[in-house]
Each structure stands twice: as structure tokens, then as C-alpha cells.
Amino acid sequence: MPLTTEQQSRIAALVSDHQAQPGGLLPLLHAVQDELGHVPDAATPDIARAFRLSQAEVRGVLSFYHDFRGEPPARHELRLCRAEACQSMGSEALAQRLRARTGLDDAGRSADGGLELRPVYCLGACACAPALLLDGELHARVDAAALDALLAGCLEEGGAC
Incomplete structure (x- = not known):
């Protein structure tokens, strides 16, 4: 463009x-x-x-450098840590839940630009695994209920989570 x-x-x-x-x-x-x-x-x-x-x-x-984007950012960006510590504490189950709830692959963007999923391979929060970043804010010890609440928060703001 x-x-x-x-x-x-x-x-x-x-x-x-x-x-x-x-x-x-x-x-x-x-x-x-x-x-x-x-x-x-x-x-x-x-x-x-x-x-x-x-x-x-x-x-x-x-x-x-994975932080550079070639297109405008989505309204919400979720980065789920996929490093070993987070994997050992359940990040793969969270990734499966994200795929099921959003219909997106591990690195995907919703058609309306509401949500972008980006895997990351360490957030430096290993002691608080599993961890993710939502719009630059760290969330630690994330379980299925916490993930659902975060996604619901995106929906309330008009994003397509």
C-alpha cells in the first residue's frame, strides 16, 4: 500500500x-x-x-527482529510464552485453549484486526510460569480461568478476542 x-x-x-x-x-x-x-x-x-x-x-x-511489524497493530496483542519453564507449567494447554477460543493459529490475527497472537520464547517470568503479555502487560501464573477473563476483557472493549 x-x-x-x-x-x-x-x-x-x-x-x-x-x-x-x-x-x-x-x-x-x-x-x-x-x-x-x-x-x-x-x-x-x-x-x-x-x-x-x-x-x-x-x-x-x-x-x-520480531518486534517490528509490517502492518498496523491489532487492537489487542497477546504474546504467550512458549519457553521451557512455561511449557512445563501448562502453556501448551493455554495455547490449545487460545486456538479453540479464537480460531487463530499460534501466530495469527483476527480478520477484524481485534486480536493478534504472537508466540514469544521467554518473557523473563519463569518463576511465575505460565506467563503471557496482553497489550504489553505481564500476566503471570495464568490458568484457563485467567485466560478466559483476559479474553472476555478484550471482547468488552469491542475487540475480537
């Missing part, structure tokens, strides 16, 4: 702010995502040119 004139000028200003900075690509990409909610693919050619990189190199950075 092409960039709007407003997006183009905002990205150009951010490029200008970061272009001369050593190692400025990552801070720029974070700034673009903070500003627009994602890093549009249509911005790649201008970013690559500004940093004297190929478009493939910029896309490689974007795909390597």
Missing part, C-alpha cells in the same frame, strides 16, 4: 534525524514504528537509500 503524504513527510523527518547517527538504522526503524504503529514496506526504498543499503538489507533487519 502506498504511503500517504503525511506518512512520507514524517518518515523523511525521522530519516533526517537518524541518518548521520552511527548505527542509526535500528533507532530509525523503532522511531518509524513508534510514530506510525508499524514500518510500512513502502518506506523501505527511501530508508535503504538514506542509509546506503539495499532494500534486502533493510527488510532483513525488519524480519530478523
